[in-house]
Amino acid sequence: MTIIQATTEHLDDLVPLFDGYRVFYRQTSNLNSVKAFLKDRLTKQDSVIYIAYINDIAVGFTQLYFLFSSVSMKPMYVLNDLYIDANFRSKNIGTILINKAKALCKEKGYKGLIIQTEPTNPAQHLYQRLGFIKDKDLTFFWKNEQT
Template identity: 40%
Template structure:
């Protein structure tokens, strides 16, 4: 398998949008290709995220989406790896590892302090990969959220 990881551009919308829809379905949302396409198009148009696209033998195999954030205490920026998906047929081929490596390379080259991600407590496969790649849990904090709608 030939694997290529590259930053997605608006010309890649037709490749990324179905991956994003699949990602949302994985997390329990109903499939909505129009919503997925509109959301990804808006992120690209407004340059609100960085999307890295994995192509295996020229076909879309996965993606990751990074969002910018800031650390006030450190007075610098960080990137949040918010979305990561590898299609089932491309799993166990190094695609996730390549996407994570590309994300770290991007954030490092951008001068970010760190790259952060969150995963479900029962996603042991992903947790094992993150650990194997040097990601560490940061303890001592509690994450809260305030629903607004």
């Protein structure tokens, strides 16, 4: 398995995975919008995307967004997206992608990682096994109904 940081050159590999991720979260498939969204993220470099490959086949990805903690005055990442193609699950790909994100935080001296996911996501046990702790302070969300 190979893990690489995605660039715009990897869009064709990333688009079907990201679309599958969105469908998993009950969104309508839209390859054109997915491609435009990911191209924008990669061009603006406002996220870090790692792709997992097995035998030159893209099998999973994770996307990290930048955040800052005002209290500790340190940067951190939110691991907002993690998806493994259904045909490749239970092969430790999620663990390897998360560990890659942890290594990036250590390398940069960042405070840590926040994972944003639905409370019913079956990957909850994976996050806890990898040392993530449920944080009861991060429980509120305001949604702009105009978007």
